[in-house]
Amino acid sequence: MTIKGKVDTERFIIMKKLIILMISFIIFFSCDNSVRKKESVIVINLSFSNASYGNINTPDTEVNRLLFEGLTKENEKGEIVAGLAQRWEISQDYKKITFYLRDNLKYSNGMPMTSEDFLRTISKWKNSKSFYEDKYLIIKAVNDKILEVEIKDKINMEKWEDVSKFYLKEFAKPVNAPKNKEISDKDKYFVYNMDSKKNLSTGPYILKEFGNEKAILKKNPNYWNKNNIRTESITFIFNKNISTALKNFEQGKIDITEIKSEDVGKIKNKSALKTSRTHYQTILNFNDKLEILENNDVRKAIVMAIERKDKMPKNYVGSFYYPYFDKMKAAVFKVSNSVPEYNPKEAKKLFEKSLGNRKIPYVFELLNYNPKNKEKALQIKKNLEENLGIKVKIISKNIRKDEKNYEKTYAFKLEDKRKNTDYEFVEIANSMPISEQTRMKELLRHLKVEKDTEENKIKMLTEMDKILAEKIPFLLIDDDVYRYYLVNPKLKGVRVGDYGNFFLSETYIEK
Known part of the structure; x- marks a missing residue:
């Protein structure tokens, strides 16, 4: 073989290796991108008074609203809609609400959910059977799928209709999510425990990790509406440094953050700015x-x-x-x-x-x-x-x-x-x-x-x-x-409410 032929052969081998390497990179990154699209991660920065372990570990916070769903829930417009109860009926005098649970409801660990689990929560563990009464309510588990709530007291409201609306909203709070009878009395509050090994979710997400710096939530495989939950993971970062959070938002690293009032005028994309009273x-x-x-x-x-x-x-x-x-x-x-x-x-x-x-x-x-x-x-x-x-x-x-x-x-x-x-x-x-x-x-x-x-x-x-x-x-x-927030304009199904609360359950990033 001539020297020229030998050089050409070596060049061919080198080119062949380079082409194989490039194809490998293309395949690798294509796979990586498809996984990222499939996982669809949302990152939220919790700042100011929210950015602490103690404040997050309370019943009515952004994290807990994603973990614990009740009979009803709030949608992105602030309306009360069906949650774990597929529907309800209110009597003509507004003094009785009958809830009908969805079929095959399960906790995140696969345990079945019944009407008695809701009664156990509403009665604050004073009764674990099928009936409870106090001076405000009579609650009865008719069967595994039907729960009756009879209202006895107007609680200082003028109309019974307003009282029934009040309770429909109360049943949407995480603190009123159901508790399974297998939970021992001493562990009755562990469903709200931020220990991912003990956490028992009824909402669209489960807790995978929780610490002083962040909380990571993953999609709940046993949630009744899992097919409509398009975001696989939501990460909450606890960072009080607003300047850093603002920079991260501008760089596309986070999707929601609170900002200082003096920074409002600096925001170029006004569609991202939201106000909370x-x-x-x-x-x-x-x-x-x-x-x-x-x-x-x-x-x-x-x-x-x-x-x-x-x-x-x-x-x-x-x-x-x-x-x-x-x-x-x-x-x-x-x-x-x-x-x-x-x-x-x-x-x-x-x-x-x-x-x-x-x-x-x-x-x-x-x-x-x-x-x-x-x-x-x-x-x-x-x-x-x-x-x-x-x-x-x-x-x-x-x-x-x-x-x-x-x-x-x-x-x-x-x-x-x-x-x-x-x-x-x-x-x-x-x-x-x-x-x-x-x-x-x-x-x-x-x-x-x-x-x-x-x-x-x-x-x-x-x-x-x-x-x-x-x-x-x-x-x-x-x-x-007024408190001010930046929300990724591509983020759909999110609502920023009063007191800095935001609602996310079916939120996703528009591609």
Whole structure:
């Protein structure tokens, strides 16, 4: 063989190897792409207050709504539609709802689901048989596939029709998903446990992994509507760094994330921007240890001088919104609303009359440490300076650390509303004269007695309202705050609701 022929042969062999290698790469990446299309992964960033293990591990969150489905569910429009119950019938008087379960319902581990499993959940494990009754509901498992719910109490609503709608929405919450009888009493809440080995799903997804940084959900093979679930996997990333999340969204690495309000103007693709409304409550405490604030009329004038955009129902105890929760109802007692509304002209008159010939001896210092309250603090400062002519200085410090100096120095304290209503009332009562203090605590004790009639409780709340309205030891400021989200425009079937909630069950990415 000539040298030229030998070189040509070697070139041919090399070219042949290169062609085989290229074909292998093409086949490999083609297979990889087909798998990716088939798996269809959605990635969601949970930030701010949502981005923590503790907040995710609660019944009504984005993660749990995908894991635990009840008799009904919410669709992307916010409408109540059929869930594990294929249909329901409501009686003409709206006092009875009959649910008909779907055929062959199963938990994620393959165990069958019956009407008794729903009864076990609704009755809060007080009865594991086929019948349960309390002062609000009578629940009966007629057979394995039919569940009857008889409504006995209007729970402070005017129409029975509204009560039946309320329960249809309640049955859509993850906390009311069914529990199997095989679960021992001590493990009765393990269906909401974020341990993927113990988690027992009734919804479209199962939990494959959960940790401090992320949660990975995979399609539930035993879900009744699995053929219409087009997304194989949803990953939740717990990241509070909004700047990083925004960059990842722009690079196509995540599909949903919350953003800061100051970043809204920077968003080029406005179709990706979604808004969520949240009620936000803060408390302005009055330091009545300072001479000028000992006067009730001065405090009343200050309340009248501060503009509030109250969005909640006018069901306040004094200036405090008091929801009375009991079992499955969240009824708000209708008590009087004695706290004066915003009226700058009357506030000025009352303030000047209360002061008489005295002059304000100091600048009012407003103690505030939460950055979220900054806008509210600036508004209070503006209102008091313009409407009453007093100077206000905002001090940003940790309220708890500076509590001992509060009585000596600061006129006001602006802080987030505490979750523990009982504690709040006791604390307020402690700052009142002995007679009112004793009566407030006595009323609070009586309110906890479940056997007492609703009429008596309303009377007690009204009396508390009167005491608080006369003394005005604090002012609750309730307003709407908006949160902003970016949602991949190709993501279909997603709804961003109030309080930063979003609903995803049949969500998919449009190709």
